[in-house]
Amino acid sequence: xxxxxxxxxxARNADVVAPFLxxxxxxxxxxxxxxxxxxxxxxxxxxSHSFRGRTNRNAVMFGPxxxxxxxxxxxxxxxxxxxxxxAGDGQAVLLRAIEPVAGxxxxxxxxxxxxxxxxxxxxxxxxxDIDLAGNGIDLCRAGPIALFDDGVAPPTNPARSPRIGIRVxxxxxxxxxxxx
DNA sequence: AGAGTGATGGGCT
DNA sequence: GCCCATCACTCTT
Numbered sequence: 001x002x003x004x005x006x007x008x009x010x011a012r013n014a015d016v017v018a019p020f021l022x023x024x025x026x027x028x029x030x031x032x033x034x035x036x037x038x039x040x041x042x043x044x045x046x047x048s049h050s051f052r053g054r055t056n057r058n059a060v061m062f063g064p065x066x067x068x069x070x071x072x073x074x075x076x077x078x079x080x081x082x083x084x085x086x087a088g089d090g091q092a093v094l095l096r097a098i099e100p101v102a103g104x105x106x107x108x109x110x111x112x113x114x115x116x117x118x119x120x121x122x123x124x125x126x127x128x129d130i131d132l133a134g135n136g137i138d139l140c141r142a143g144p145i146a147l148f149d150d151g152v153a154p155p156t157n158p159a160r161s162p163r164i165g166i167r168v169x170x171x172x173x174x175x176x177x178x179x180x
Numbered sequence: 181a182g183a184g185t186g187a188t189g190g191g192c193t
Numbered sequence: 194g195c196c197c198a199t200c201a202c203t204c205t206t
Contacts, residue, residue, distance in 0.1 A: 056191085075197095164199095
């Protein structure tokens with residue numbers, strides 16, 4: 001049994017939605033994967049793209065929860081986020097790692113290797129073919145990219161640790177990981 | 181397993 | 194100009 005995530009489930013603070021998203025499914029075309037590592041980016045969070053206010057790049061973060069915020073970084077990678085919180089407060093959850101479930105052959109083809117297909121934010125975007133064209137997509141509706149619950153509960157005690165690759169906000173344990 | 185590093189381009193002060 | 198919410202390759206323990 002598989003159902004789309006409801007917007008109300010995502011319209012909460014990012015540090016609540018982040019552990020909630022663990023073990024949920026991301027589907028893009030024929031590719032499906034189980035979310036196993038995420039990071040929360042809060043309102044008034046100096047590490048968040050939304051911290052310095054709304055720009056063309058981060059505009060989706062200030063829109064309604066449940067939409068996909070994609071950005072391009074380091075000149076070659078895309079990263080995928082789920083917008084959370086109340087509309088306008090600029091919160092999101094970064095998808096850091098996913099366990100491949102379906103469409104693995106296509107992921108291998110896109111990644112050009114058979115291992116480490118989706119164990120990083122840039123890697124999973126390449127495997128799922130997520131780029132700026134997907135920025136703003138509603139993940140709570142049937143469409144090219146969507147989020148599903150297939151009945152697997154989030155871990156009761158996910159590992160919490162500091163976020164990665166940021167200079168500020170290192171003191172807050174807003175990275176959530178499924179054990180193993 | 182871990183450290184060092186080059187690639188590469190849009191966004192912002 | 195400078196800064197990245199990165200990756201993969203290389204060399205070293």
